[in-house]
Amino acid sequence: MAELIQRFGKAQSFYDGYTRKGIEIETTHYCPGCGHGTIQKLIGEAIDDLGIQDRTIFLSPVGCAVFAYYYYDTGNIQCSHGRAPAVGTGVKRTVKDAVVISYQGDGDLAGIGMTEIIHAANRGEPITVFFINNAIYGMTGGQMAPTTPLGQITQTTPFGRDVARDGRPIGMVELMNALVPPVYIERCSVATSQGIIKTRKAIRKALQAQIDGIGFSFVEILSPCPTNWGMSPVKARSWMEKEMTHHFPLGLVRDTISSSTGKATSIPYPYLDDAQLVELLTGSAAVPLLKDDIPQVTHKVKIAGFGGQGVLSAGELLATCGMTEALHVSWLPSYGPEMRGGSANVSVILSDQEIGSPLVDHPEVLLAFNGPSLDLFEPKMVSGATIVVNSSIIQRQVERTDVNVYYIPATDIAKNEGLLSAANVVMVTAYLLISNALPLETLVRCIPLVLRKKSFLDTNIAIVNKTEAYVKAHPMEKQ
Ligand SMILES: Cc1ncc(C[n+]2csc(CCOP(=O)(O)OP(=O)(O)O)c2C)c(N)n1
Ligand code: SF4
Numbered sequence: 295m296a297e298l299i300q301r302f303g304k305a306q307s308f309y310d311g312y313t314r315k316g317i318e319i320e321t322t323h324y325c326p327g328c329g330h331g332t333i334q335k336l337i338g339e340a341i342d343d344l345g346i347q348d349r350t351i352f353l354s355p356v357g358c359a360v361f362a363y364y365y366y367d368t369g370n371i372q373c374s375h376g377r378a379p380a381v382g383t384g385v386k387r388t389v390k391d392a393v394v395i396s397y398q399g400d401g402d403l404a405g406i407g408m409t410e411i412i413h414a415a416n417r418g419e420p421i422t423v424f425f426i427n428n429a430i431y432g433m434t435g436g437q438m439a440p441t442t443p444l445g446q447i448t449q450t451t452p453f454g455r456d457v458a459r460d461g462r463p464i465g466m467v468e469l470m471n472a473l474v475p476p477v478y479i480e481r482c483s484v485a486t487s488q489g490i491i492k493t494r495k496a497i498r499k500a501l502q503a504q505i506d507g508i509g510f511s512f513v514e515i516l517s518p519c520p521t522n523w524g525m526s527p528v529k530a531r532s533w534m535e536k537e538m539t540h541h542f543p544l545g546l547v548r549d550t551i552s553s554s555t556g557k558a559t560s561i562p563y564p565y566l567d568d569a570q571l572v573e574l575l576t577g578s579a580a581v582p583l584l585k586d587d588i589p590q591v592t593h594k595v596k597i598a599g600f601g602g603q604g605v606l607s608a609g610e611l612l613a614t615c616g617m618t619e620a621l622h623v624s625w626l627p628s629y630g631p632e633m634r635g636g637s638a639n640v641s642v643i644l645s646d647q648e649i650g651s652p653l654v655d656h657p658e659v660l661l662a663f664n665g666p667s668l669d670l671f672e673p674k675m676v677s678g679a680t681i682v683v684n685s686s687i688i689q690r691q692v693e694r695t696d697v698n699v700y701y702i703p704a705t706d707i708a709k710n711e712g713l714l715s716a717a718n719v720v721m722v723t724a725y726l727l728i729s730n731a732l733p734l735e736t737l738v739r740c741i742p743l744v745l746r747k748k749s750f751l752d753t754n755i756a757i758v759n760k761t762e763a764y765v766k767a768h769p770m771e772k773q
Pocket of ligand 2 (some may be wrong): 323324325327328329330428432433481518519520523727
C-alpha cells in the first residue's frame, strides 16, 4: 500500500496542502475535469524523477494556472500576462543551473505573449515551455482565444468563431516549427489515457533536453476546460478527441535532441566570472580590486530628483563602481514618460551577497537632488539611514532625527566648474566619501565608462576633487 501511495500519490515536489484560502486543503482550485491538474501532476512527477526540485524555477502564468506557486515546492515566479519566456530568459541567463519551466495557457502564450514566445524560441533559449491549449480564455470566463477552433461558441463568438471575422486558429506547434533553433517540438493531449502517457513522456523529454543544456523545447498539450466549453468532463474529453485533434494534429514535429552536440546551446551565454566581468566592462584586465578594503555590506540606495539632473546616470555610476569592485549590483530606474523635467529615481543595491530583488522600498541611503524627492523618500528611510541633500536646490532641513544627514551644494559646485549637469558627480562623490562605501579611485576609474563624453572628462575629475575638498572642509556631523 505504501508503495502504491508512493507511486501514485502526490509528487514530492508538491506542497502538502493548498493554502490559498488560509487553510490547508488537499484539493486544487481547478474545476472538475480540468486538464491543468492532470498536466501539473505529470510535471511534478517528472521533477521528482529527474531529481531537479532544487533547481526548478516554475514560471506561473496569468490564467487559471496562476496559482501554480501554491502547488510546486520549487522556485516560483508569477509572470505578467504572456511574459514568462522573457522572464525565463533572464532567469536562465543568470542562474546557470536553473531548470526553467514556462507554463502558459493559449491566451497567455499565443495571445498577449505571442512576441515573447517567438523571440525566445528564435533565440534558442534553453528553457522548457509547456503550452496548455484549452482553446479558450479559461480564467476570465471563456472568451475566444487565438486557438479557438472555427465554429466554436465562446463568450465573444456566440455564433461560433468565424473565419472572415475572427481569422483562423493559430497552430503554435506549426509556428514553432518554422523557426530554426528549437530542438524539440511536440503536440500531445490529455484527452485519453494513452494521450496522458504520451504527454508524460514528452514532458520528461523536454525537461531532460534542458538538463542536458541542449536547447529550447516546446510541448503543446491539448487540455479540457469543461466549465467554459459548457460540457461535462467526460463529454469534454470526447470533444477533444473528435474536434480539437482535428484542428491541432497530435504528434512529434521535431526532435533534434539526440543529434545536438552535447552541451552546446545555440547561444553562447555570457557566463563570466567576476574578473572577466570587470575586464568586459572596463576594457582592461581586472586591475587588482580594492575589495579587501571595502566593508562587505549591502547598500540599498535611492537616488532621486527630476529628469535632466543626471539621476539615472548617478545610479549607473554607483553601480559601475560596485561592479568594478566585484560586488553584486542592481540598478532599477523609475521615471515618468516625460523624462526631462518629470520626476526620476533609481534604486541601486551594492552587496557582497547575491541580490534577491532590485527593489528598494526602504532605502538605507538617499541622494536627494530636489525637494519633492526628499518629501517622498524621507518618511520611507530606515532608521540610521544616510541622506545626502543637494542644498543648492532643497531649501528645507531634513525633519527625521534618526537619520544621518549631509548637506552639500551639489548644483553650485558643479556650476562653478562650468558643468551644471554634473551635480550628479558631486552627489555620488560626497556619498562615497562620507560612507566609505567604495574608494574614490574607483569612482575616478569609472567616470569615463559611464559619463562617456570625452570633452567633459577633465571637468568631471575636477569636480570630484572640488567635492573632496568641500567634504574635507565640512565633515559630516554624526547624529
Ligand atoms: C495584462 C493583462 N491583460 C488581461 C488580463 C486578464 N486575463 C486574466 S487571465 C486571461 C486569459 C487567460 O487565458 P489562458 O492563457 O488561455 O489561460 P487559462 O485561463 O485558459 O488557463 C486574461 C485575458 C490580465 N490579467 N492581465
Ligand atoms: S475554467 Fe477551465 S481552465 Fe480554468 S480551472 Fe476551470 S476548467 Fe480549468
